[in-house]
Amino acid sequence: MKKIINKPEDYLKEMLEGIYIAHSDQVTCVNNDLQCYVTKTKKEGKVGIATGGGSGHLPLFLGYVGDGMLDGCSVGDVFQSPSADQMLAITKEIDSGAGVLYIYGNYNGDIFNFDMASEMADFEEGIRVETVLGADDVASAGPSEPGEKSTRRGVAGIFFVYKCAGAAADQMLDLDNVKRIAQKAADNVRTMGVALTPCIVPRVGKAGFSIGEDEMEIGMGIHGESGIRRGKIEPADQIVDEMLTQIIEDLPYNKNDEVAVLVNGLGATPLDEQYIVVRRINQKLETAGITAVKYYVGEYATALEMAGFSISLLKLDDELKELIKHPVNTPFFKQ
Amino acid sequence: MKKIINKPEDYLKEMLEGIYIAHSDQVTCVNNDLQCYVTKTKKEGKVGIATGGGSGHLPLFLGYVGDGMLDGCSVGDVFQSPSADQMLAITKEIDSGAGVLYIYGNYNGDIFNFDMASEMADFEEGIRVETVLGADDVASAGPSEPGEKSTRRGVAGIFFVYKCAGAAADQMLDLDNVKRIAQKAADNVRTMGVALTPCIVPRVGKAGFSIGEDEMEIGMGIHGESGIRRGKIEPADQIVDEMLTQIIEDLPYNKNDEVAVLVNGLGATPLDEQYIVVRRINQKLETAGITAVKYYVGEYATALEMAGFSISLLKLDDELKELIKHPVNTPFFKQ
Structure with missing residues (x-):
């Protein structure tokens, strides 16, 4: 396991200590619990927004806590949910009378704990x-009846939900x-x-799955959940075409629709390659008559040192388009 | 070679096309040469600042072009210098009568071409x-007489030179x-x-060096230049201690000195690990009586998909301390 760490059991604590040291002007913790992370900026009467989830995805989740975005976040150990008590502590801290909105990914552990915190x-x-x-994950959209709970995993696209709701x-x-x-976002x-490539959870010490030297897996989740197709690695344009076709077909799109695009590196994929992806996305969107009004490119929701990337499209109406432009200032993301 | 690319010979062109697409509101190219990259914001009478160097280090070099920082940048192919003509084109474009400052890394290819551009x-x-x-590289500081040209390579610390000069x-x-x-920065x-781990230059198609599954190399350059010690990988705190000791000893430091710190991921190292590094740096600086007034953490100068990190310390006086705070807005870096 080639990692810059001390003892695996200290990983979470030491990582969080580093974050509070580096960004002490903007964030702090609640009740001396490092896993309860809140902004120092309080705006009286504002709706509080909380998120949470497992660690190992930086800047997701806590990186979106700050001015113009979220107010608090509880984080669990790597790929583990935080507890209901931690979420409750965040909720109490960020409420200023206008109520609190929870936004988090569609995973059973998180749902269980967030629901309990909400009731408390x-x-x-x-x-x-x-x-x-x-x-938002297209790959995990199983067959479901209207009104049934979605099987889709929450992945990088949650960034756009934070962005719009935060604004x-x-x-x-x-x-x-x-x-x-x-909800609209x-x-x-x-x-x-x-x-x-796979990633290694520090406490586990070995890769969560294996994949051939010349293979890729389309649709894989950010914890290494199975995707929809494994095959030989292909040229970038071909990979983008396959991914983008499925994204576009999943929602009804019309000519002249506008979107915001997020190209997200999973950890080990260089920015260079992400921009090669941007180029092809733009060609494909132009062909489809869809206009990209804004691109976000970089690491927004990672899976430790996994190599790969994701593409997220947010279909915009006038309201979301305005909210996307709203300024943000967190230690990890500024706009 | 596991990369999200099309033909290796199109890597630079396609990556740059993606960058101009994503950031068309802020940057453009000169004379239709994608490798000549300038900000769209012109401030009359301002000293122009240009940089340049090989690709493969994003957000270095072109990522620091924008408001409050640099005005233009010429980039070569991966790990290759741009040409003197390209640097001249940038120089002409960004000069508004107050002259131009070149800031770039200490590499012979770049020096040759920048000097020629400067004369033209x-x-x-x-x-x-x-x-x-x-x-700024401590590892490559060879023995040199006063007045002799430095043997030190330019690495991530150039960020601070851009930051202060740009402000x-x-x-x-x-x-x-x-x-x-x-010069003071x-x-x-x-x-x-x-x-x-090593990285793979797309046109080369194989790693520039090999390193054991349990090994690290202290002092390695951002193109894979040899470092000063290869050994078994150690706990994060031990690695930081060795690196930081050499950094601090290289400059005279006194109790109560203030520094800005940059913890820079080389490509594949997760942000989590970089914050574990921050934690230890802060402990060591406190012990030495040095105060870190600002931390920058993330990928600032990469080597494609290399795993590893660097630590940069900028020793501050009152003037540099003020300049560090100056706002910046580039497509790749905001403050």
Whole structure:
């Protein structure tokens, strides 16, 4: 295991200590629990937005806590959910009377704990909590009846849900409206990933799966969940075409639609390659009559040192288009 | 070679096309040459600052072109110098009468071409050009007599030279002062790196060197140049201690000195690990009585998909401390 770490069991604590040291001007923890991470900026009367999830995905999740985006985040150990108590602590800390919105990825462990925190916040603290799930992954969209719970995993596209909801809350919209906007962003974002190499969870010490020297897996999840097709690695343009076709077909698109695009590196893939991907996306979107009004490129939701990338498309209406432009200032993301 | 690319010979062109597509609001090219990259923001009467060097290091070099930092950058193919003609084209484009400062790394190919461009700018165009070299690498500091050319390679610490000089130019200081400040930053920044894995130049198609599954190399350069010690990989704190000791000993430091710190991922090393490094740096600096007033953490100067990181320390005086705070807005870096 070739990692810059000390003892694997100290990984989370030491990583978080480093983050609080580097960004002490902007963030702090609640009740001396390093895993309860909140912004130092409090805006009275603003809807609070909380997220959370396992570590190992930086800048996801805590990297989006800051001005114009989220207010708090509880993080678990690598690829593990934080506890309901930690989420409750965040909820109490960030509520300023206008209620709290939870936005997190569609994973059972997180749902269980966030739901419990939400009930405790309501019954014990009288804090109104609403929830919007990130469930943007095209590869894991199983067959489901209308009204059934989505099988889609939450992956990089949750960035856009944070971005739009965070902007709405910062503009002092009420909880109903911030939730409505978060849900609209969640409903209109789709993501597809491809992995080239596995990653190693420090406490486990070996790769979660193996993949051939010349192979890739389309649709793999950010914890190494199985994708939809494994095959020989192909030229970048061919990979992008396969991914983008499935993303576009998953939502109804019309000519002259506008989108925001996120090209997200999973960890070990150089920025250079991500821009080669941007070039092809733009060609394909132009052919489809879809306009990309904004590109985000870089590492937004990683899987430790996994090589690969994902593409997320957010279909915009006038409201989301304005919210996307809203300024953000977190230690990990600025716009 | 596991990369998201098309033909290796199209790598540079396609990567640059992607960058111009994604950031068309902020940057453009000169004379339709994609390798000549300039900001769209022109500030009349401002000293122009140009850099350049080989590709494969994103966000270095072109990522620091933008408001509050640099004005133009010429890039060569992966790990190759751009041409003198390209540097001249940048120079002519960004000069607005106040002269131009070149800031680039201490590599012979770059020096040869930048010097030629500087002479052409002077003789043919009447543009005054001054030069400051980034030569911050502690590992390559060979024995040299006073006045002799430094053998130190330019690595991630050049970020601080850009940052301070860019702020000075943005505050409309004249060329002599911008150069003085750039030189002061260059004289006071030191960097040390460690590599865990090699990287593959696309046109070459195989790793530039091999290294054991359990080995690291302290002091390795960002093109895979030999370091000062290869050995078994050690716990993060031990690696940091060895690197930081050499950095601190390379400059005279006194109790109560202040520094800005850059922890730079070389490509495949997760942000998590970089924050584990921050934690240890802070402990060691506190012990030495040195105060870190600002941390920069992330990928600032990469070597494609190399795993590893570097630490840079900029020793601050009051002037540099103010300049470090100056706002920046480039497509790749915001502050």
